[in-house]
Amino acid sequence: MTLTPTELTSAVPGGIGTSPQRPDGNLKVRGEFAYASDLWHEDMIWGATLRSPHPYARITSVDITEALKVPGVHAVLTHSDVPGRNLYGLEHKDQPVLAVDVVRYQGEPVALVGADHPETALRAMKKIVVTYDVLEPVVDMETAVDDTPLHPGGNLVRHVPIRRGSQDVTAEVVVSGRYEVGMQDQAFLGPESGLAVPATDGSIDLYIATQWLHVDRDQVAAALGLPLEQVRLTLSGVGGAFGGREDLSMQVHACLLALHTGKPVKMVYNREESFYGHVHRHPAVLYYEHGADRTGKLVYVRSKMYLDGGAYASSTPAVVANAATLGVGPYEVDNVTVDAYGVYTNNPPCGAMRGFGAVQAGFAYESQMDKLAEALGMSPVDVRIRNAMSEGSTMPTGQVVDSAAPVAQLLKLVQDKPLPAGTSTDIRELPGGVSNTTHGEGVVRGVGYAVGIKNICFSEGYDDYSTARVRVSMVNGELAAAVHTAACEVGQGLVTIMQQIVRTELGIERVTVLPMDTTIGNGGSTSASRQTYVTGGAVKAACALVKARLDGRADIGDEVIDETTEWRHRATEAIDPETGQGNAHVQYGFAAHRAVVDVDVDLGLVRVVALDCAQDVGKALNPQAVVGQIQGGSAQGLGLAVMEEIQTSGGKVRNPSFTDYLIPTVLDMPPMSIDVLELADPHAPYGIRGVGEPPTISSTPAIVAAIRAATGLALTRVPVRPEHLTGT
Amino acid sequence: MRVNVTVNGEQRQADDVWEGESLLFVLRERLGLPGSKNACEQGECGSCTVYLDDVPVCACLVAAGQAQDREVRTVEGLAEGDRLDPVQEAFVEAGAVQCGFCTPGLVVQAHDLLDRVPNPSDPEIREALAGNLCRCTGYEKVLDAVRLAASRR
Ligand code: FES
Ligand code: FES
DSSP: OBOOOOOEEEEOOOOTTSOOOOTTHHHHHHTOSOBGGGOBOTTOEEEEEEEOSSSSEEEEEEEOHHHHHSTTEEEEEOGGGOOSOSEEOSSSOOEESSOSSEEOSTTOEEEEEEESSHHHHHHHHHTOEEEEEEOOOOOOTTTGGGSOOSSTTOSEEEEEEEEESOSSOOOSEEEEEEEEEOBOOOOOSSOSEEEEEEOTTSOEEEEEOOSOHHHHHHHHHHHHTOOGGGEEEEEOBOOOOTTTTSSOSSHHHHHHHHHHHSSOEEEEOOHHHHHHHSOEEOOEEEEEEEEEOTTSOEEEEEEEEEEEOTTSOTTHHHHHHHHHHTTTOSBOOSEEEEEEEEEOOSSOOEEOOTTTTHHHHHHHHHHHHHHHHHHHTOOHHHHHHHHBOOTTOBOTTSOBOOSOOOHHHHHHHHHTSOOOOSSOSSGGGSTTGGGOOOSSTTEEEEEEEEEEEEEESOOTTOOOEEEEEEEEEEETTEEEEEEEEOOOOSSSOHHHHHHHHHHHHHOOOEEEEOOOBTTSOOOOOSOTTOHHHHHHHHHHHHHHHHHHHHTTOSOOTTOOEEEEEEEEOOOOOOOOTTTOOSOOOSEEEEEEEEEEEEEETTTTEEEEEEEEEEEEOSSOSSHHHHHHHHHHHHHHHHHHHHTOOBOEETTEESOOSTTTSOOOOTTTOOOOOEEEEOOOOTTSGGGOOOOSSHHHHHHHHHHHHHHHHHHOOOOOEESOOHHHHHOO | OOEEEEETTEEEEEOSOOTTOBHHHIIIIISSOTTSOOSOSSSSSOTTEEEETTEEEEGGGSBGGGGTTOEEEOGGGSSBTTBOOHHHHHHHHHTOOSSOSSHHHHHHHHHHHHHHOSSOOHHHHHHHTTTOOOSSSTTHHHHHHHHHHHHHO
């Protein structure tokens, strides 16, 4: 087998607070880093997936006879070939590995082909005859609960109510609105892929791009009907994730084909299949009413929100809880009424994406804050600062925020940054760019602000921990360390952070990061901005054990010091199912943005001229990586603001390609000036605060606020499209 | 069919190539050069960018047969032994590499830009890299990397 994941060693100075180079950086720039889609094995065959063309249909028959006859085909499998449990899911086991008698979304896997060439597999797939009895799909999230039940328990996945303070208080100034958020895609560049290698004893190795090895393993083992120890997962190179790899895609499928044929099986989705192959960000409809007194102080916030989970639950329950508990934003509000509903429909399944429920709520509550500012004749920044939470504030859940919450300070930081020069005369810097659509005529400028809040780490009483092993021995007469976890590096730079922590704790420069796999305990998910916090905490704890045994020695001869430990953050609680009260979250992260836009009002084209951000990160363990996260997160927020949406019609995806689903290019991104605050959280290792998600929340509403300021339009839906601006 | 092509200065041959295969597939799956990436395979992302006779192209859009008797230079052919090309070095140093899936394409594209325009302005850099998608960085550090590489060449 070639291109197995390798050890990453660097022997350089660079503890926490510095920005040493990533240990995988050289491999990546040389084209030698082994991503999951690069794996190759002697004798391997290729897997392909036949998917449902219908959003909702009964399967009346599946005939694989002709497909099996295609030369080069090794296997054609259907649900009856799934030896174990044919249902999986992160929170509810409601999703079939292969459809049985019904398909609930367009793109649902129905059958698998293993063949000697990807093209052979595709040709054979076309010879599988599936007959469908097409049913009327459920597509409206607001009425889904009363529509045809798609699952035995009906179409409500979860309702989270929040009740705090008075439920019928009135206010002098009231603003209300209905907001919509379109379905965003993670659009990680490395497609879903992996290689399953069967062993002679009936066990299996899977090399895979994922965000959580252990939960993948548990689900794969259950579907294969194998004991956990017979399913070994190793993290392969991951080309980005952003939530889209929390759920299974081809994991079980490749293993099924491999066990069935006795051959290594490689599966790689192409871009179109990738759009069908992973969950997306929940589209949402959100109703809000804000009441305030004449000074701008919020009296109450009431909201009803719907999040479309699509055909299967995925992480919808947790997404709904986030939207609800963070639903009023980073503001002090004494009287809160929130009802958040996550529902099943026949739209594409939705689950985790960077920001996880906080993004949808953030667009709505920040739009409301602007509306309130306008109703009061206050500036958008002033009305936010008037209500900004700070350390000691109480959340709508009753939880007291017990570390820094510098909301007002973040807003002031972005407000005080210099503004860019006026609208450019260089056509390349105007809306439409070199398409030569304007030379400045019809172009108006606007400035907008937003601030957001995100919970960091897993919430609601989840036992959230990570496992780390640190081994120290002598290499070339000097102490050297190796660190081993199952925590997934997906691009964010955890490999660098782990090396930095070891250097700081042990004073050892040469640190090797071992491949991440399931031979060690659970590392938890690479999500909820939690890995530096939790796996970082575990590595730090393992170092402490090693350090005690080192006892100051610089030479340990032939001794090998090897320590493994689990580390967990402080416990959280479930929220009360009727009132939503409870200490649900571990930590809160905050970011604020100021956006400056130029809008060509004749054509409805937007150019974001500047997108500046201020964020508190507690402690920047790697300042360069922190800024990279903030810039990347801001870019994804820009995408949601002005271009990114999976468009569906009757449950069918209309734009599953990078031709029709646009993500920001270098021409779309403005310069971003980033201010990083380091207000240590005493509860977290080194005082850190999760970084990855907060910037994705405030970026979108800041840009839309700027477009509103430029055009005077209400703009209640993202992404904002040209027709929203021109009214055509 | 059989395809003969010079890759990174070496004469290479691929057998049993199906006529629908792209140059990208042949490089990645038949010649053991998976450095060029396959993020879209439809000409939209630039992750598969290689030089074909000194001109950067999307290898996913080039039919393997079109590369017959021509010269291809991939990301694997930029470094000299252990010595990275200045563009590669700058990408690592500037923090322009996160997941790195866009990196091979961006590195080849930036390499070509700096060969043609040794000191590009920001709008020139943006224009040159406009066909290369990156989902992780927001491009700021990619621009930093190209500026840094330009300053060193
Ligand atoms: S893979 Fe060739 S342009 Fe995307
Ligand atoms: S670094 Fe991940 S796509 Fe660019």
